[in-house]
Amino acid sequence: MTHTTDQPSRRAGGAVVPVLAFAGIVVAVMQTLLVPVIKDLPQLLGTAPSNATWVLTSTLLSGAVATPIMGRLGDLYGKRRMLIVSLAVMVVGALVSALTSDLLTMIAGRTLQGFAMGAIPLGIGLMRDMLPRERLGSAMALMSSSIGVGGGLALPAAALVAQHTDWHVLFYGAAGLGVLSIALTLLTVPESPMRAKGSFDLLGALGLSAGLVLFLLPITKGSDWGWTSGTTLGLFAAAAVVLLLWGVLELRLTAPLVDLRTTARPAVLFTNLASIMVGVSFYVVSLVLPQLLQLPKATGYGLGQSMVSAGLLVAPLGLTMMLTAPVYARLSARYGPKVTLILGMLVIAIGYGAGLGLMSAPWQSLVIAVILGAGIGLAYSSLPALIVGAVPASETGAANGLNTLMRSIGTSVSSAVIGMVLANTAHTVGGVAVPTMHGFRVSFLIATAAVAVGLLFAVLLPRAPRPARHVQLRASSEEDAALERAEEALRGFRGRILGADGTPVARAKVTLIDRRGRQAGATVSAEDGSYTLAVPARGAYVLATRAFGHGPLASSATHHGEERAVELDLSLPGETVTA
Numbered sequence: 414m415t416h417t418t419d420q421p422s423r424r425a426g427g428a429v430v431p432v433l434a435f436a437g438i439v440v441a442v443m444q445t446l447l448v449p450v451i452k453d454l455p456q457l458l459g460t461a462p463s464n465a466t467w468v469l470t471s472t473l474l475s476g477a478v479a480t481p482i483m484g485r486l487g488d489l490y491g492k493r494r495m496l497i498v499s500l501a502v503m504v505v506g507a508l509v510s511a512l513t514s515d516l517l518t519m520i521a522g523r524t525l526q527g528f529a530m531g532a533i534p535l536g537i538g539l540m541r542d543m544l545p546r547e548r549l550g551s552a553m554a555l556m557s558s559s560i561g562v563g564g565g566l567a568l569p570a571a572a573l574v575a576q577h578t579d580w581h582v583l584f585y586g587a588a589g590l591g592v593l594s595i596a597l598t599l600l601t602v603p604e605s606p607m608r609a610k611g612s613f614d615l616l617g618a619l620g621l622s623a624g625l626v627l628f629l630l631p632i633t634k635g636s637d638w639g640w641t642s643g644t645t646l647g648l649f650a651a652a653a654v655v656l657l658l659w660g661v662l663e664l665r666l667t668a669p670l671v672d673l674r675t676t677a678r679p680a681v682l683f684t685n686l687a688s689i690m691v692g693v694s695f696y697v698v699s700l701v702l703p704q705l706l707q708l709p710k711a712t713g714y715g716l717g718q719s720m721v722s723a724g725l726l727v728a729p730l731g732l733t734m735m736l737t738a739p740v741y742a743r744l745s746a747r748y749g750p751k752v753t754l755i756l757g758m759l760v761i762a763i764g765y766g767a768g769l770g771l772m773s774a775p776w777q778s779l780v781i782a783v784i785l786g787a788g789i790g791l792a793y794s795s796l797p798a799l800i801v802g803a804v805p806a807s808e809t810g811a812a813n814g815l816n817t818l819m820r821s822i823g824t825s826v827s828s829a830v831i832g833m834v835l836a837n838t839a840h841t842v843g844g845v846a847v848p849t850m851h852g853f854r855v856s857f858l859i860a861t862a863a864v865a866v867g868l869l870f871a872v873l874l875p876r877a878p879r880p881a882r883h884v885q886l887r888a889s890s891e892e893d894a895a896l897e898r899a900e901e902a903l904r905g906f907r908g909r910i911l912g913a914d915g916t917p918v919a920r921a922k923v924t925l926i927d928r929r930g931r932q933a934g935a936t937v938s939a940e941d942g943s944y945t946l947a948v949p950a951r952g953a954y955v956l957a958t959r960a961f962g963h964g965p966l967a968s969s970a971t972h973h974g975e976e977r978a979v980e981l982d983l984s985l986p987g988e989t990v991t992a
Contacts, residue, residue: 441563476530483531690867692823733786757791917942
């Protein structure tokens, strides 16, 4: 577990947030880099359409695996260091793909590019460790949205390059962006001093990788092999067994790759399930609209646009997501991230529902992109705030890494399923497989169904107690943030955690429990043993304290609504202190 404190350990310069967000955008570009040429990939690589989809799916799959791996390595050896490693692996992968037209070598290069997706939780972790509270909420929203922003903005740029040069130039451009991001990170982003104790779970990393590959491979190839064939059913069964054994292993380890116990909390569980559905819905539009726009009008339904025009018409997807960040901050400050997530899912559902009947003109694609961009932007921005508000400060890094993994799994499944749907509904013209309008509409229906399920999960999210919303940084300005900090100082408990010999105890976990037995807040003591906890309302509370090498302590205390913090020192081990 990563040891953190409620206050940033080191102040960051003003360039840290945009540089980290730029890194997130750069790695997200890998997801949609080849979308403008997706219809030509079978010819370019000399393979079947179902095989060509793995050029996209391999990147998403490796991203799903890399998220917890790089997050854990970042906790152990430094988040900035692992961020640079992620970007460097992406650069190597881009250069490998730039130098080949062989399918297997291309997939290998694309797999290396996907490992850079670990930069998203690493960036959020660096922000959590360094930024002051009044800046953290909007910064996390921007970093979380960078996945969609990068994917959306990559479309017109990639289309412009692919239309006027050899398509391999796309990978040289991606490598250049990676090098630039590494340079900016080295120059402006300091390393976080936070470190976790323990070792890297290599067996867990291998188990997760094997389980995801075994699950996605039959989804992609099931139509070719037959959905009831022994190969397809055998791989699905193998995936279930491997993932089950992996889960048992993770639960038994003291330092697992993925902390599965965290997912047992309803707020975390339903947020992660909703994240999968948001990931599914985001990638559908990225796969469908560019192909629909570029198909010739002779098909009877294609819109006959060039690569560049198609990219420009879809670009508002990413631009709208970027512009949604300040809107999210205001909505979340007033109504909370749960409401903004529900609102985002509703907007996504409206976009896909309307899209079923808006496929006959280029301007209609523009409308769909704007609507979906607004909805996906709100949903993506809400997710890290929900996670941070649902777990103690010492667990935010691992919890956000798991949430990013869920989104990556959603996009991986979306790529495999939609690729399979479009390949199986295509018809052959002159020896070339051409997607059909039926396939596009089925894809939109799948996205709509995913959003409906995600909306149900969002509605089931428990309402966060007031302290959690403080952690979510509801302030939308410096003045509001100052008022919230003042309010917390006046209405809460503060003191020091002391050992049996009276010396301060650092990194002790303090949990505030209300009279109903529910967690009302949590924090970790600083190096001098000090702690501060806000209370949601006056009343009786239990402060449960635990520290490595000391026995547990449960102390009763009552807050009478004083206009000052109640001073309460807690002594370890096992000594009861009454306020």
